[in-house]
Amino acid sequence: DAGITQSPRYKITETGRQVTLMCHQTWSHSYMFWYRQDLGHGLRLIYYSAAADITDKGEVPDGYVVSRSKTENFPLTLESATRSQTSVYFCASTLRINEKLFFGSGTQLSVL
């Protein structure tokens, strides 16, 4: 079934390595988001995008890079992974900002 998919589902990497998390949606939603979820912090916004080629920082953008050359894809790159970036990462999308947000299944990232 079409929808929003994240890959990989699980990832283990080492400190200092570059890691890219993928997000793909098939609905042509305008808005896409990357959140990280940690115990005690809830969902924190890393980056978001209102349309292709338009991205903006969220609450915790340091150490992350995003791009959105196509509407359907919104990859998140950790340029040099740190242990503090160990987290569960969720990608989400919506057609309009005041409507339901659709979440991917999440990527559990461990940085050793």
Place this chain on the structure above:
Amino acid sequence: QKEVEQNSGPLSVPEGAIASLNCTYSDRVSQSFFWYRQYSGKSPELIMSIYSNGDKEDGRFTAQLNKASQYVSLLIRDSQPSDSATYLCADTPYGNNRLAFGKGNQVVVIP
């Protein structure tokens, strides 16, 4: 200050009782408010959205919005074990193309 605050700790309620969750937000002109439910190890899913003052009911769920006091609440009537989850409050701060979430409240329904 975080934009959306959910300060209550875990909530334990007996099966069949009412669970009550509260959320406050900082942006006076926020327009849209949401409650998401997240089961352990799963993604959040929308259960309620509310845009105007007052109550909105959907099955066993009721959302209440008070813009003057800047709070939104969620009532779960006739709580069931399947309601055991973390509930996340969210809003769309006016002028921002994003959704801000609170930390969430864990609800445990005891059979």
